[in-house]
Amino acid sequence: MKIKRNEEYNYGFLDEGSKKEIRRSTLKAVAIPGYQVPFGSRELPIGRGWGTGGIQLTLSLIGPSDVLKVIDQGSDESVNAVNIKKFVKLCTGIKTTTDTHKATIIQSRHRIPEIPLKNDQILVLQVPIPEPLRIVEPKEEVTKKMHAEKDYAPIWLQLYESIIKYGKVTISTEYPCTVEDRYIMNPSPIPKFDNPKLNMSECLYLFGAGREKKIYAIPPYTRVESLAFDDVPFEKENFKGKKCCLCGSCDTYLDEIFNSETGERYYQCSDTSYCREVRSR
Amino acid sequence: MNTSENPVLSVKNLTVRYGDGCSECSTSLEKNRCRKCGTVWASNDVSIDVYPGEVLGIVGESGSGKSTLMQSLYFDIEPTSGNAYLNGYKNGCESIWNASPAEKRDIKNKIMGMVYQNPVRGLRMDYSAASNIAEKIIATGSRNAGEMTSRAKELLEAVEILTSRMSEAPKNFSGGMQQRVQISKALANNPSILLLDEVTTGLDLSVQAKVLDLIRKIKTLYGISILLVSHDLAVIRMLADRTVVMLDGKIIESGLTDQILEDPQHEYTQQLVYSLL
Numbered sequence: 001m002k003i004k005r006n007e008e009y010n011y012g013f014l015d016e017g018s019k020k021e022i023r024r025s026t027l028k029a030v031a032i033p034g035y036q037v038p039f040g041s042r043e044l045p046i047g048r049g050w051g052t053g054g055i056q057l058t059l060s061l062i063g064p065s066d067v068l069k070v071i072d073q074g075s076d077e078s079v080n081a082v083n084i085k086k087f088v089k090l091c092t093g094i095k096t097t098t099d100t101h102k103a104t105i106i107q108s109r110h111r112i113p114e115i116p117l118k119n120d121q122i123l124v125l126q127v128p129i130p131e132p133l134r135i136v137e138p139k140e141e142v143t144k145k146m147h148a149e150k151d152y153a154p155i156w157l158q159l160y161e162s163i164i165k166y167g168k169v170t171i172s173t174e175y176p177c178t179v180e181d182r183y184i185m186n187p188s189p190i191p192k193f194d195n196p197k198l199n200m201s202e203c204l205y206l207f208g209a210g211r212e213k214k215i216y217a218i219p220p221y222t223r224v225e226s227l228a229f230d231d232v233p234f235e236k237e238n239f240k241g242k243k244c245c246l247c248g249s250c251d252t253y254l255d256e257i258f259n260s261e262t263g264e265r266y267y268q269c270s271d272t273s274y275c276r277e278v279r280s281r
Numbered sequence: 282m283n284t285s286e287n288p289v290l291s292v293k294n295l296t297v298r299y300g301d302g303c304s305e306c307s308t309s310l311e312k313n314r315c316r317k318c319g320t321v322w323a324s325n326d327v328s329i330d331v332y333p334g335e336v337l338g339i340v341g342e343s344g345s346g347k348s349t350l351m352q353s354l355y356f357d358i359e360p361t362s363g364n365a366y367l368n369g370y371k372n373g374c375e376s377i378w379n380a381s382p383a384e385k386r387d388i389k390n391k392i393m394g395m396v397y398q399n400p401v402r403g404l405r406m407d408y409s410a411a412s413n414i415a416e417k418i419i420a421t422g423s424r425n426a427g428e429m430t431s432r433a434k435e436l437l438e439a440v441e442i443l444t445s446r447m448s449e450a451p452k453n454f455s456g457g458m459q460q461r462v463q464i465s466k467a468l469a470n471n472p473s474i475l476l477l478d479e480v481t482t483g484l485d486l487s488v489q490a491k492v493l494d495l496i497r498k499i500k501t502l503y504g505i506s507i508l509l510v511s512h513d514l515a516v517i518r519m520l521a522d523r524t525v526v527m528l529d530g531k532i533i534e535s536g537l538t539d540q541i542l543e544d545p546q547h548e549y550t551q552q553l554v555y556s557l558l
Contacts, residue, residue, distance in 0.1 A: 145382070149382055149383050149386070151383075151386065153416065153419045153420040154416075156419045156424070157405075157408070157412055157415065157416050157419055160412055160415050160419065160426055160429065161408050161409060161412040163426050164409050164411050164412055164415075164430070164447070164448050165409065165448055229424050229425060229426040230424050230425045230426075231425050231426055231427045231428075232426050
């Protein structure tokens with residue numbers, strides 16, 4: 001993308017005070033893994049709910065030597081991903097990439113890349129609803145107390161109810177997990193296929209919710225366990241017998257594509273960058 | 282019942298008032314409301330003891346303070362003053378009303394079981410009957426779904442609800458069935474005391490009889506202590522070993538149930554008993 005930095009914008013669009021406040025909140029989030037740190041979410045030239053939490057984290061962290069990759073549901077080419085990349089490039093002038101290996105900051109919506117990330121990389125995830133207990137308790141005041149007192153029975157009950165009704169846990173995205181045996185965290189709407197990647201990862205995961213004004217984090221080498229009963233273990237999605245129609249991978253998260261004319265179903269890697277890499281080998 | 286043993290539950294001088302109170306409150310009460318400052322004394326210096334295996338009945342008209350006592354015990358309302366000691370909490374040496382929020386949660390889940398008059402307060406109407414029972418078990422730290430399901434089946438069988446309906450939500454059940462699910466939920470962790478707040482109110486006579494039979498069966502089966510609040514003397518006569526009569530937030534008479542019903546001393550108790558006859 002040939003976009004030059006627009007000098008009329010402050011570096012990283014946000015003013016220095018705002019970036020400083022976001023960095024401080026980020027440091028606190030890293031210090032208390034899984035804890036939701038409130039922050040003064042700023043106005044941006046895009047609507048809240050369109051990744052403003054992730055963008056604010058990216059803009060406050062990004063330096064001139066960084067290389068940015070933005071993905072949306074695993075795709076580098078979606079309209080949202082392309083426009084976020086353009087915007088960051090316009091107000092910082094940094095390099096962007098679609099190659100997961102080369103990126104130092106990856107901003108993502110709904111996916112964690114298939115390639116294991118390294119300790120010099122940061123994955124910023126956009127989060128619509130940071131509170132994992134929101135589904136069982138609408139009041140913020142109450143959920144804060146529940147976290148403080150480690151009162152997580154209602155969310156376990158939610159899982160149990162699913163087992164009673166359907167014989168298994170039916171949550172497919174936003175599958176709650178426990179961070180270092182303390183806080184229960186919403187890993188953002190990533191498929192539960194990606195949950196194991198959060199555990200003992202080399203990279204830093206940052207979660208930003210612009211509308212809800214919360215930041216939380218999973219620092220490198222943190223224990224992250226998806227909730228599971230002793231006799232009903234956690235299971236990620238199973239794509240047994242299916243493979244990517246482009247690269248032939250059968251161990252990645254696959255998107256189902258339905259051809260309405262022929263009635264056929266195809267499967268394709270959700271992580272387009274990974275799929276490209278496998279094909280080029 | 283053995284009153285020579287230490288009580289399972291001991292309430293001392295419970296006072297719950299709505300308003301700041303004034304110096305004339307003790308002398309200028311009209312029913313339980315101060316004429317001068319308007320303060321309502323919902324519960325006024327109430328003390329009771331519940332002994333192991335005993336059913337203690339509390340009877341009185343609407344507004345007499347029966348439910349205030351129950352709700353204070355179950356931490357639904359905060360008492361203005363007084364203490365309550367439970368055998369299962371710090372050996373009965375510290376008042377449960379001074380416990381931390383986490384301890385209060387533990388007391389509610391492990392030591393006490395509550396059955397409300399309105400099942401909506403005691404049950405999660407959109408969750409299955411099994412989940413309603415499992416909620417109590419999960420709260421104690423259990424993470425074995427199979428064990429929870431077995432326990433739910435056992436309890437639902439005990440309250441005569443078909444286990445084939447355990448995955449159904451109580452909102453689809455009749456009033457009597459909802460009360461029975463509430464009772465099984467209250468028994469989930471083998472509590473040492475069961476609080477029953479007007480459990481038969483609003484149920485038709487045949488369903489009332491079934492619920493009362495069930496409570497009697499539970500008492501025999503589990504040897505559990507029960508604090509039973511009712512404005513219905515027939516219910517009290519059928520279940521309670523001892524009875525406390527409340528009026529305007531105060532205890533006006535207490536003793537063995539037969540003694541209270543056969544030979545009432547206080548004028549109000551006499552009215553209550555004779556109106557029944």
